[in-house]
Amino acid sequence: MMLLDEMLSLKLLTPEQHAEIRCWVRGARTPERIMGMPPHLWRALEMASLLMDVDVEGGLPN
Numbered sequence: 001m002m003l004l005d006e007m008l009s010l011k012l013l014t015p016e017q018h019a020e021i022r023c024w025v026r027g028a029r030t031p032e033r034i035m036g037m038p039p040h041l042w043r044a045l046e047m048a049s050l051l052m053d054v055d056v057e058g059g060l061p062n
Helices: 002-009 015-027 039-052
Strands: none
Touching: 002 015, 002 039, 015 039
16 A cells, blocks of 8 residues: 555545545455456556556566
């Protein structure tokens, strides 16, 4: 969740996107359910990750 908070503080995610992604991840109990996140949220997360040079799947800097 710290990475999401950093994306928000850098204005790479809107407060609405941050809240929706955070809610989805907290409610998903398995990796498979997280992967079911709506496409518009994945796009926002992927774009923010690219801008931060972070691997979305691994959560690590490239």
